[in-house]
Amino acid sequence: MKALVYEEYAPDDNFSKILKIEEIPIPIPKSHEVVFKVKMAGLNHDDIWGMRGKPIQIPMPHISGTDAAGEVVAIGDDVTTIKIRDRVVSHGNLSCRVCIACTEGREYDCRNRKIWGFQTGPLWGGFCEYAHLPEVNVLKIPDNISFENAAAASMTMTTSWHMLVGRAKIRPGQTVLIMGGGSGMGTFGIQIAKLYDCDVITTASQSKLEDCLKLGADFAVDHRQDDWHKQVYAISKDLAKKKQTGPGIDVIFEHIGGSHWNKELALLKYGSTLVTTGATTGYDVNTDLRHIFFKGVSILGSTQGTRAELESGMFWVSKGKLRPIIDSIYAFENAVEAHCKMLKGNLFGKILMKPS
C-alpha cells in the first residue's frame, strides 16, 4: 500500500525535503486489532512536532496521522464489537487499558499513554491506505456521518469535550469564554458550550469573528486588541445583571497561554474554572496567585480525552448539534502544501487529507 513516510527530521520546517510516498506492506491485524481502508485523515499540530523532532524524538521511519476514518477490511480473532465493512473512525489516544487510571476511566492519566501517529511507530499512523488499531481505538461511525466529518471531529472534538464536559463540568446557564474560537478546538468549544445552554463569549482574530457567531457564539471579541479582556468583562457584566449575580466568567476554555494568561485569570469569578491545554503562544507564564486563592478558582489541566467522550461527541454530530468545520481537503501527494497551510494558521476548521 501507499503511505506518507519520512525518515529524518526537518527542524527548518522544510517538509518537502523529507516527506515521501512509499510502498509498504498492508498490515495484518493482531488478535485484538482492526485494519481499515483509510478514506479520510485529519491533520494535527503533532504532525509538525513529529517532523521537527521537537519537543520529543519519535520512532523512525515515521507515518504521521492521528485522525483517520475508513472502512474495515480485516479484524483479529478476538475482536467482538467490530466487523468487516463497518465504517469506523480512529480514537487516537492509545493507553495500556490495564492500570488503575485506565480501569477507573481516566485513560488520559495513564503513564503509558501515547498519541497514535505521533509517538507510535515505526510506520504506524493514519497517513496511509490501510491503517490498523486496537479494537478499543476505533469507533463505529453513525450512518449519517460522512468520513470527512468523522475524521475532522475525532481528536479535536474529543479534546474539547474532555476540557468542557469531562474536566470543567459545564452546566446550563454558565457564562463561558472560549479563547481562540476560530481554531479547530475553538469551533468545537463554542458548539459544545451552546449544546449545554451556556452563554458563550469567544475571542478570535478580526476576520474570524463573523464565522464564530455563525457557529453559535453569543458574543465575539477580537483578541488582538489590547483591551479584549475589558470588552469581555463588560459583556459578562451585562449577562450578570439578568442572572442576579456578579460580573466575570464561570468557565474559561484556554489553549493560548502566553501574555493572555493573567488577563484571563483576572476575568474569573469567585468559584469559577479555567481549563487549559496546550499553550500555543507560550507556556512560561507569570501567575498572580492571588487571583487563584482569593477567588477560590480551579485551574484544570487537560490533555486528550477518552473513547467514551469521542462516542458522546459523535452522537451529537449525528444529531446535527455539533458540526465539524472543514477548511480544506488535500491528497496525500500534496501533504507539504497542507502542512504549510496549517503552519501559517490562516484557516477556519480542520485540514483533511486522503489517498488519491
Next chain:
Amino acid sequence: MKALVYEEYAPDDNFSKILKIEEIPIPIPKSHEVVFKVKMAGLNHDDIWGMRGKPIQIPMPHISGTDAAGEVVAIGDDVTTIKIRDRVVSHGNLSCRVCIACTEGREYDCRNRKIWGFQTGPLWGGFCEYAHLPEVNVLKIPDNISFENAAAASMTMTTSWHMLVGRAKIRPGQTVLIMGGGSGMGTFGIQIAKLYDCDVITTASQSKLEDCLKLGADFAVDHRQDDWHKQVYAISKDLAKKKQTGPGIDVIFEHIGGSHWNKELALLKYGSTLVTTGATTGYDVNTDLRHIFFKGVSILGSTQGTRAELESGMFWVSKGKLRPIIDSIYAFENAVEAHCKMLKGNLFGKILMKPS
C-alpha cells in the same frame, strides 16, 4: 492438568453426584492472556448457583471458581504488564473493555459483563491446576500477601469496597451499619468502614458477635432478635449526641433483604444512603416509599466492582489494614464437603480450595 468439572446440574444440591476431578489440557494463552498455576482458589455462592442451574443456565461442561491466585507460567504475545513467575490473583469480573461504560470506568455497568467461573465456559474457571485470564483480569500480588489471603480477598473484598467506597462514598465520622457482619462480605465491610474512620455498628448471629468486635466493629447486635433495629437506633442516638446531630444511620451496607428491609429503611437519617447487593433472605420486599422520599435517602444497587477497586483493596491488605478472614481450606478432591459447609452457613470468613 487436573480440574474440578461437572457436566449436569444438581438441583437437589447433591453435589457428590456431579463433581469429578478430570484430566484436561493445560491452556495456551491467547495474545492478551495470562496462564497461571493455581495455588489457592476461593469458594463463592455462584459455585452453588452454577451447580443448581439456577437462576441461570451455564456453559457445560463446567469448571467453577471465581477467585484464584497463583504463579504465572505463560503469557501471550501482547501482554505487557505481567511476566512469567509473577504472583497474581484473579479479578473475576470480565467485561468487554470497549463500551462506553467500560471506558468510563464503570465495568460493572457493561451489558456484556460476565462472572468468571460462573457464566464462562465450557471449562473456564478457577478450580483447576492452570487457570487462564485476560491480562486485565489478573493483578500482581504485593510481596507480603500470601496466595491464601489473595484468593480469600479477591471477589468479596472488591464487592464490599465497591459498595462502600465506590457507591456509598463513605466519609470519616459517618455512622455505618454493616448488616451480616459475620459473612465474607460483612467481614470486609466492617474493616473498610473502620479504615475510613467511621463509627461501625454491625449485626450478626449471636455466636459471631464477638468475632465482629475483634474485627473492629464498635458495636454488634444480634439480628435474630426481633428488636435488633431498636437496639441499633439506641446506639445511633448515643453516637449522635457527640456529633451534635440527630439519631439514625448514615450508610447501611445491606445484602440481606427479606423482612429486614423496611426496618433498615426506618433507621436511615435524612440525606443518608443504603447500598444493597444480593438479598440472601428474599428479594421481594415491601417498601414504604415515604421513608425514601421524605428523608431524601439514596438506595444504591451495587454489583461486583472494578479492577481498580481490587487494586485499591489489595494495597490495604498489604498495609495490614484489611485482613482477609479464612474459615477453612480444602483440597479440590474434597470440594463436595467444602461446598456443603458453605451451604450450611456455619462459618466465619472464606472457604478456600487448592490442588492437592
Next chain:
Amino acid sequence: MKALVYEEYAPDDNFSKILKIEEIPIPIPKSHEVVFKVKMAGLNHDDIWGMRGKPIQIPMPHISGTDAAGEVVAIGDDVTTIKIRDRVVSHGNLSCRVCIACTEGREYDCRNRKIWGFQTGPLWGGFCEYAHLPEVNVLKIPDNISFENAAAASMTMTTSWHMLVGRAKIRPGQTVLIMGGGSGMGTFGIQIAKLYDCDVITTASQSKLEDCLKLGADFAVDHRQDDWHKQVYAISKDLAKKKQTGPGIDVIFEHIGGSHWNKELALLKYGSTLVTTGATTGYDVNTDLRHIFFKGVSILGSTQGTRAELESGMFWVSKGKLRPIIDSIYAFENAVEAHCKMLKGNLFGKILMKPS
C-alpha cells in the same frame, strides 16, 4: 387585612364548612423579615392535607398557601438584599439555616425544615393580603416575569428542578421518562429535561398527551393502558439504536408510586437512576430488589429543593426556556371551588388564587 382562615379540620373534604375570610392584623417584619402585598398565590396538595389534618396535625387557626408572589411593603432592620417595592416570590421551604445540612447547601436535609403555609402558624401562610417571610425565603422576580408565572412556578418548579438537576444530575443525551407529565410537577419535569437536551418520554392520561408534546416531550404514552411500560420500552429501544447503547431508561422522574413502581424499575438501564417524591397512587409498594442491585441502579428520594435551585429555575423562566402552566385563577373568596378542582385532578398546570 383579609386572610383565608380555618380553625378546625374537614376530614370529609367538606371545605366550605371551615374556610372563612377573616380580618387579621397586617404583619410587622422582624429584623430579618420581609412583608409583601400578595398579588398572586398558588395552590398545592399540602393545602388539602392541612384541612384534613392528615397525615399530620397543623397549627391552628391556620392560613394555608405555600406559594405567593407580590410587592414588598416593609422590611426588617437587618434585611440587606431586598428593598421596599421589590417584586418578590416566596421560597416556601423554611429551614434552620444553621445546622450542618443547611450550611452545606442541603436545606432539604435540615431536621427542622418546615413547609410554609402547611407546618407553620398559627396564621402564617400565603393566602392573605400581606405575607411575611425571612429575607432568605423570598427571591426577587426578574422584571419580565409576571406575578402569575412566579407564583405558579415557585414550589413546583423547585421540587422538579431538585429531582432532575440536584438529585438525578441529568446530562445531555440521556433518555428521561417523566411520569405524570400533565401534572404541575410533570410539566416542569418535561421542560427541565428538554432544557438539558435529553430525549424525553412522558406518560399522562389520554386527554393530556397532546399538551405534553406541545410542552416539548418527544414521546407521550397513555399510562392508563396496561402495557404503557412496553410502549415506553419500545421507544427506548429505537432511541438506543442511535446511541449505540442498550434499550431502557437513564432517568425516571417518579411521583406516582403504587402499581406503576415495579414496571418502572424494570425499565431502568444498567447504572441508571430513578428519582422519587410523593407517591400519589400509593406509597406501599412491592419491590423486586434484583432490579436494583443487579443493574446497579440508584433510587433517589427527593423532597423540596433549595433557594439556589428556585433562583436557577427562575432564571430559565426569564429566558423563556421554562414556562409555568396555569390552569385557572380564582379569588380567595372562591377557595372552596379552587381546592375542589385540584382534588378532582382534571386540570393541566397550576391553580392560582388572588385577593379580590
Next chain:
Amino acid sequence: MKALVYEEYAPDDNFSKILKIEEIPIPIPKSHEVVFKVKMAGLNHDDIWGMRGKPIQIPMPHISGTDAAGEVVAIGDDVTTIKIRDRVVSHGNLSCRVCIACTEGREYDCRNRKIWGFQTGPLWGGFCEYAHLPEVNVLKIPDNISFENAAAASMTMTTSWHMLVGRAKIRPGQTVLIMGGGSGMGTFGIQIAKLYDCDVITTASQSKLEDCLKLGADFAVDHRQDDWHKQVYAISKDLAKKKQTGPGIDVIFEHIGGSHWNKELALLKYGSTLVTTGATTGYDVNTDLRHIFFKGVSILGSTQGTRAELESGMFWVSKGKLRPIIDSIYAFENAVEAHCKMLKGNLFGKILMKPS
C-alpha cells in the same frame, strides 16, 4: 468592657504606638445574634494586615480578633440553637447567607463575605471582653474541648480542612505533601491527612522537623535545602513501589508560593491536585503550563471554609484525632509582644490571647 483598640495604622509595624486597651460598652445582641464572654482568643496574620492597613483599608476604630471562644451571656429574640451559658467558639467567616453561593453551601464564594475582626467594624472583633456574632457564626463547643483548644482551632483548622477535604477531596492511600508543616495551617494539614489515612510528607525548617513527625507526618524534609524537592521525589518513589504506581505526589497542600511553586508543580503526578491558599513568600510566580496540562493536574485556589467544616473538624478534636497546637498565651495587655512573636515566625502552633 475592656477591648484592644486602634484608631490609626502602623505601616512600620510599630504596634505599641497604636494598640490601646479601652473601655467600650458591652454589646447588646440583635435578634439573631449571640453575645459571649471571651475566655480565649487567637492571633492570625490578618491582625497584622489590619494594623498595617495593607493590602486593604479597614474600618476604624478597630478591634482585631478572628478567633474567639467563650461563654454565652445574652441571645437575641430569634436565636433558636444557642442558649445562655452555652460554651461557644466563633466561626469567623461572615457571609450574606442569602445568595446562590451561600445557599448552595459555598459561603466562601459569597461576594459579600467578610473576615470577622479584619474587615468588620468599627469596633467589631474578638479581642475584647464580650464579643457578638450572628447565631450562624458561633458553634457550640463539645464538652471535652477547652476554650484554649477551641480558639486555637477555629479559623486555622477550618481553612486547612477546606483545602484538603472540601477542595482537594483527599482519599485514603494518597501521597500528600504538606508544605510548611510547622505553621498553624501545616500542623492541621498533617493531622487531617493522617486522619484520612494518607501517606504524609511534610516540609519545614530544620528545627521543626522532629515536631512534625511527632504530629504524625511519615516523612519530614528541610525546605531550606536547595534540593528539598528531590528528597521529596525520592520518598514518593519508595512509596509508589508499594502502591504499584508511579512516583510523585497526589495532593500538595500549598501556602508558600514564591520560588517553591514550580518545584511543587514538577512533583505532581498525572491527574493530581495542588491546593493553594495565601502565598507567604510571594504571590507572583512563574508557571510552566506544561506541568499543568500535560499531566492533567488541578490547581485549586482555596480561601476560608464553611461553618459545616468547622463543625466537622471540631468533632475530630473532641475525638482526640485532631490536636490544636498552642505555642503560647498572652494577656490582651501584652498584645504587642504577642503580635511581634507571630511576625518573627519562630513558633510552633497558634498564639492565643485572653482578657486579664
